[in-house]
Amino acid sequence: xxxxxxxxxxxxxxxxxxxxxxxxxxxxxxxxxxxxxxxxxxxxxxxxxxxxxxxxxxxxxxxxxxxxxxxxxxxxxxxxxxxxxxxxxxxxxxxxxxxxxxxxxxxxxxxxxxxxxxxxxxxxxxxxxxxxxxxxxxxxxxxxxxxxxxxxxxxxxxxxxxxxxx
Amino acid sequence: xxxxxxxxxxxxxxxxxxxxxxxxxxxxxxxxxxxxxxxxxxxxxxxxxxxxxxxxxxxxxxxxxxxxxxxxxxxxxxxxxxxxxxxxxxxxxxxxxxxxxxxxxxxxxxxxxxxxxxxxxxxxxxxxxxxxxxxxxxxxxxxxxxxxxxxxxxxxxxxxxxxxxxxxxxxxxxxxxxxxxxxxxxxxxxxxxxxxxxxxxxxxxxxxxxxxxxxxxxxxxxxxxxxxxxxxxxxxxxxxxxxxxxxxxxxxxxxxxxxxxxxxxxxxxxxxxxxxxxxxxxxxxxxxxxxxxxxxxxxxxxxxxxxxxxxxxxxxxxxxxxxxxxxxxxxxxxxxxxxxxxxxxxxxxxxxxxxxxxxxxxxxxxxxxxxxxxxxxxxxxxxxxxxxxxxxxxxxxxxxxxxxxxxxxxxxxxxxxxxxxxxxxxxxxxxxxxxxxxxxxxxxxxxxxxxxxxx
Numbered sequence: 045x046x047x048x049x050x051x052x053x054x055x056x057x058x059x060x061x062x063x064x065x066x067x068x069x070x071x072x073x074x075x076x077x078x079x080x081x082x083x084x085x086x087x088x089x090x091x092x093x094x095x096x097x098x099x100x101x102x103x104x105x106x107x108x109x110x111x112x113x114x115x116x117x118x119x120x121x122x123x124x125x126x127x128x129x130x131x132x133x134x135x136x137x138x139x140x141x142x143x144x145x146x147x148x149x150x151x152x153x154x155x156x157x158x159x160x161x162x163x164x165x166x167x168x169x170x171x172x173x174x175x176x177x178x179x180x181x182x183x184x185x186x187x188x189x190x191x192x193x194x195x196x197x198x199x200x201x202x203x204x205x206x207x208x209x210x
Numbered sequence: 211x212x213x214x215x216x217x218x219x220x221x222x223x224x225x226x227x228x229x230x231x232x233x234x235x236x237x238x239x240x241x242x243x244x245x246x247x248x249x250x251x252x253x254x255x256x257x258x259x260x261x262x263x264x265x266x267x268x269x270x271x272x273x274x275x276x277x278x279x280x281x282x283x284x285x286x287x288x289x290x291x292x293x294x295x296x297x298x299x300x301x302x303x304x305x306x307x308x309x310x311x312x313x314x315x316x317x318x319x320x321x322x323x324x325x326x327x328x329x330x331x332x333x334x335x336x337x338x339x340x341x342x343x344x345x346x347x348x349x350x351x352x353x354x355x356x357x358x359x360x361x362x363x364x365x366x367x368x369x370x371x372x373x374x375x376x377x378x379x380x381x382x383x384x385x386x387x388x389x390x391x392x393x394x395x396x397x398x399x400x401x402x403x404x405x406x407x408x409x410x411x412x413x414x415x416x417x418x419x420x421x422x423x424x425x426x427x428x429x430x431x432x433x434x435x436x437x438x439x440x441x442x443x444x445x446x447x448x449x450x451x452x453x454x455x456x457x458x459x460x461x462x463x464x465x466x467x468x469x470x471x472x473x474x475x476x477x478x479x480x481x482x483x484x485x486x487x488x489x490x491x492x493x494x495x496x497x498x499x500x501x502x503x504x505x506x507x508x509x510x511x512x513x514x515x516x517x518x519x520x521x522x523x524x525x526x527x528x529x530x531x532x533x534x535x536x537x538x539x540x541x542x543x544x545x546x547x548x549x550x551x552x553x554x555x556x557x558x559x560x561x562x563x564x565x566x567x568x569x570x571x572x573x574x575x576x577x578x579x580x581x582x583x584x585x586x587x588x589x590x591x592x593x594x595x596x597x598x599x600x601x602x603x604x605x606x607x608x609x610x611x612x613x614x615x616x617x618x619x620x621x622x623x624x625x626x627x628x629x630x631x632x633x634x635x636x637x638x639x640x641x642x643x644x645x646x647x648x649x650x651x652x653x654x655x656x657x658x659x660x661x662x663x664x665x
Binding site: 050051052053054055056057058059060061063064066067068069070073077078079080092093095102112140145181182183184185186187188189190192193194195196197198199200201202203204205206207 | 382463464549583656659
């Protein structure tokens with residue numbers, strides 16, 4: 045991970061998180077790899093007030109999809125065959141984080157050079173996590189309401205702005 | 211000369227960093243599992259402090275940790291000792307660099323005001339203790355996410371923003387890499403740096419230094435951009451000329467919270483509360499400053515109501531005339547760390563080597579091309595064809611030059627590019643188009659927030 049100079053292990057500015065890829069947010073406003081799940085929020089195609097809260101657990105590949113009012117998604121309906129919301133969620137995650145990082149996080153069993161995340165998932169059903177995931181989305185949105193700051197933040201020397209993918 | 215400073219290592223420097231590495235390695239497996247080899251390394255760490263004011267406390271702490279007791283008191287001693295070693299390493303590097311640049315630096319003389327955020331700090335401290343006990347290899351999804359609540363309350367209070375921003379950036383890395391046990395390579399120094407700084411900032415009574423109101427004219431040299439998933443900061447380095455004729459090298463910063471999907475040029479949109487800052491940066495204008503606070507560490511606390519845009523001023527011309535004789539300010543005592551060095555310099559008349567500038571006489575300085583942000587127009591190709599470069603000298607295992615602006619010749623025409631040129635939006639057609647598309651992310655999320663947050 046380094047060329048000349050200090051080893052990755054001994055560098056204060058060793059890069060840990062790859063820059064996220066740009067993607068459109070209208071359909072899937074929120075994706076994260078957190079709490080052992082790929083989870084996020086998918087806008088409803090028909091109702092602007094409604095969103096679907098979808099998740100896939102790492103390891104077990106348990107699927108869950110519900111509305112923000114906690115109604116089960118008709119497309120998934122408790123099964124283990126992914127609905128369109130889960131597919132949109134996974135596509136957004138791959139666009140944002142890259143396939144390798146998503147596959148590693150979910151412990152997906154991808155063949156070398158395989159480019160279909162779903163082919164590496166052995167999906168099962170998982171308990172409803174809508175409340176937690178939705179709370180996480182609201183926390184995410186709340187960053188946009190945090191007041192700007194002008195006091196010194198000396199630790200940001202450790203966090204250079206993301207470089208371009210050139 | 212600069213070349214001498216870049217080529218030499220201060221006395222005792224390598225030994226100090228070896229001690230730091232020993233402590234850092236113990237944090238990989240965690241303080242709950244100190245095997246015999248690590249115990250020996252930690253004992254030599256303690257021995258190195260023999261004769262210092264910290265000697266007894268460190269010897270006692272290391273003994274207790276090896277015996278299996280890890281308390282908050284022990285951790286703050288470890289963090290303090292590590293910070294002391296790196297502070298000394300910082301001083302040695304800085305002295306040799308200042309001498310090489312002929313840069314005069316004011317001495318530190320201020321005494322601190324003690325901050326009082328006690329009730330907010332316990333949550334962060336307990337997470338940091340769990341991390342130290344488990345070690346990086348023991349970080350699973352649950353532990354990685356364990357700071358969320360502490361960050362929320364720290365972010366909401368004005369006095370603890372600094373700790374909140376640090377903990378959030380650190381936690382994001384642990385969350386992205388959990389379970390860390392399966393990670394092929396661990397950023398050992400980096401995570402120990404972040405852990406140490408966070409632990410010190412989580413102590414009651416962390417020293418704080420008051421800013422003094424000052425009038426003058428600020429001439430910008432360049433802008434450095436910082437980012438992690440939930441923050442974006444633009445930090446300008448500049449020369450502050452005060453009515454008494456003094457010219458000081460200062461920094462001034464504006465930062466905003468954001469989310470990870472807002473990155474690249476559109477991150478500037480998050481700084482919409484600072485139109486004057488963005489304007490002077492994009493247009494290379496001076497700033498008339500009236501009554502803005504300046505800290506003893508050289509941070510001018512930006513305040514839009516105390517700033518007015520002045521005349522256009524070329525940063526290269528300003529650096530050629532004034533940078534050499536400007537007075538630099540010292541780092542605050544607990545901020546001293548080699549990673550905090552970011553010394554503005556102007557280089558000209560160099561040759562080009564691979565990812566380096568050849569300064570002549572067999573000396574070259576490596577380029578920190580990882581610090582060319584997507585939010586600005588500088589590219590490795592521009593730097594590679596440059597004839598003059600304004601940049602920051604940094605140290606990360608070796609000296610590195612981070613370009614902030616270059617003058618170059620492209621297709622036989624002179625061009626200049628500065629990191630902050632896109633502060634009001636990209637000035638290049640292709641980048642502007644991409645920014646317009648990506649920039650809607652901010653609008654989409656604001657719409658979602660408006661609809662869902664207040665229900």
